[in-house]
Amino acid sequence: MVFSLWWFLSPEIVFGEDALDYLEQIKGRRAFIVTDKTICGLGFVDIVVAKLRKAGMEVQVFDGVEREPSVENVSKGAETLTQFAPDWIIGLGGGSCIDAAKAMWVLYENPNLRVEEINPMTELTLRQKAKLVAIPTTSGTGSEATWAAVITEPKERRKMELPSKQLIADIAILDPALPTLMPPELTADTGMDALAHAVEAFASTWSTDFTDALALKAIKLVFENLAKACSNRKDRQVRERMHNAATLAGMAFSNSQLGVAHAMAHSLGGVLKLPHGKTVGMMLPYVIRFSRKEAAERYADILQNLGVSTGPGEDSADVLASTVERLMRQIGETLSLEEWGIGREIFTNALDLLVERACESTLPALSPRVPSEAEVRKLFEYAYEGRRVDF
């Protein structure tokens, strides 16, 4: 196969112990920090503010980012940001904070644009007023390395995937001290998000040699470190490996895109307000088995990379899905919506909208096996009951 014209985008990545010190070297006048109250409470904001002040900058903090930020939430933040007129925007926190920072940045530089109008076909004006630094405090979102933001429309119960080549941080700072305060459940959820990013990026029909290398490394790092990170939050080395894995996976999927598991997880997030890491991790084994034929070789490559062998009569999808499920059990993740405690009635009432929202996503179309609407419905039903995908 010869690749058709494509590209690889990445921010400057600053990593390792004391990586936050890099903020002291940034040149500018005003920095605007986009974060949430939890991050403020953990003391991270004070550290970042101090370093920016040391660089001679005036600093303002917006700590009002909601979990799964809405259009209204980012519009409100953008108003405050515009009044402050910074030349640096700092997204500090999990995926919600970094995505919110990206969306506010767009509105600051393109005041006549609506958030939902961000798309990959229309060039955005960015970096005329400010540049973006992304500092993840969780190890999973990958948003620090991607050229997209996920913003919700609560009235429509929709999570919008908003990609644009310009919508990428100038600098991503990966300081391993930041994720050490994540509790085990959040570590598990975000780690599964990173794994799903890497697996779907590797299986995507848009994958390339560049994204493959990153995805395989990310997958290996997750399998080697996620369970350890959940059981011992203070192990800096393990935390650093997971933090790097998340960004590697982000770099991979941003340039090769994702698949059905993410489309379904975004739908579950928008319609039932379920947290992303948990839902996408849960969907992953179902989607791996769904693409058993089309992605067999890709899954075999992943298993080889992990040093997992397939027995006689076993197919690579089954072995990979089971390997993922074992990891999920080890870190306390649930394998079905029913096991999670989602009521049957709630699920049944939401099913039509869940299917509609998942099918609206651009992501299934890039999957190795593109599901029909009926197959998306069936995947949701199987994921509810915890049934092994056999179609």
Place this chain on the structure above:
Amino acid sequence: MAKFPSEAWIQLFKEKVNSNPEYAEAAKNWEGDFQFIVTPDEALDRELIFYVDLWHGKCREVAVLRSREERKTAFTWRGAYSNWKRLISEKRDPIRDLLTRKFQLEGDMIRIMRAVRAAQELVKTAASVPTEFV
């Protein structure tokens, strides 16, 4: 076999669209007509414009237009002849071709981004038309 681009080709395309259940499902909510503009390059010496009216998984009407002004449409999909040839003959991903600026699209991008699978099915349908390129 029909020559691309020509009136005969677009009529065959319409027939293929209307007998494709995958397209019908993927585009069941789609409402919007297009101008598909084939711009000249080294292999084609004049511009050719197709009018294609797509409505809820079916193609209601096709025509060859004399100019871009002849009909106002919700969407315009424009690209050089050689890019159209590769899109159809190699079943390329239309969204990827848009991202890499092989084609230009005008219209409501939000609607297009929610209809990626329909766009892919449309390309597959075009690829199924027995085609002779100029």
